[in-house]
Amino acid sequence: MEKIMARKPYRMGAVFAVVVAAALALTVGSALAAAAPVDINTASKEQLEALPGIGPKKAQAVIDGRPYQNTEDIMKVKGIKQGICNKIKDQITVQ
Numbered sequence: 001m002e003k004i005m006a007r008k009p010y011r012m013g014a015v016f017a018v019v020v021a022a023a024l025a026l027t028v029g030s031a032l033a034a035a036a037p038v039d040i041n042t043a044s045k046e047q048l049e050a051l052p053g054i055g056p057k058k059a060q061a062v063i064d065g066r067p068y069q070n071t072e073d074i075m076k077v078k079g080i081k082q083g084i085c086n087k088i089k090d091q092i093t094v095q
Contacts, residue, residue: 037093040074041067051091053084068094 038047040062048059061077068074071092075085 037091039095040071040092041094052087053080054088070094 038051040048043062045056045059045063048054048062049056054062058077058079061079062074065073065077071089071094072085073094074080074088074092075082
């Protein structure tokens with residue numbers, strides 16, 4: 001193995017570059033997702049499910065409870081209390 005590494009050091013560099021690129025892509029993707037708040041009045045069920053603490057049933061309940069006047073109105077949905085609201089308040093909007 002050492003002989004292979006000694007003859008082809010560029011392979012380790014290429015592998016390292018791929019790993020770093022993948023890590024950056026995940027970081028940038030997460031930052032972009034965090035930068036775009038979800039409008040709870042228009043979001044799809046899948047978009048709502050991506051929010052922390054919101055599963056399929058709560059996502060459907062959010063959809064069924066529309067329209068909302070402000071983000072705190074999401075606490076009118078059964079199962080969404082202050083704790084979940086606090087977790088998602090920076091990730092949701094109402095327009």
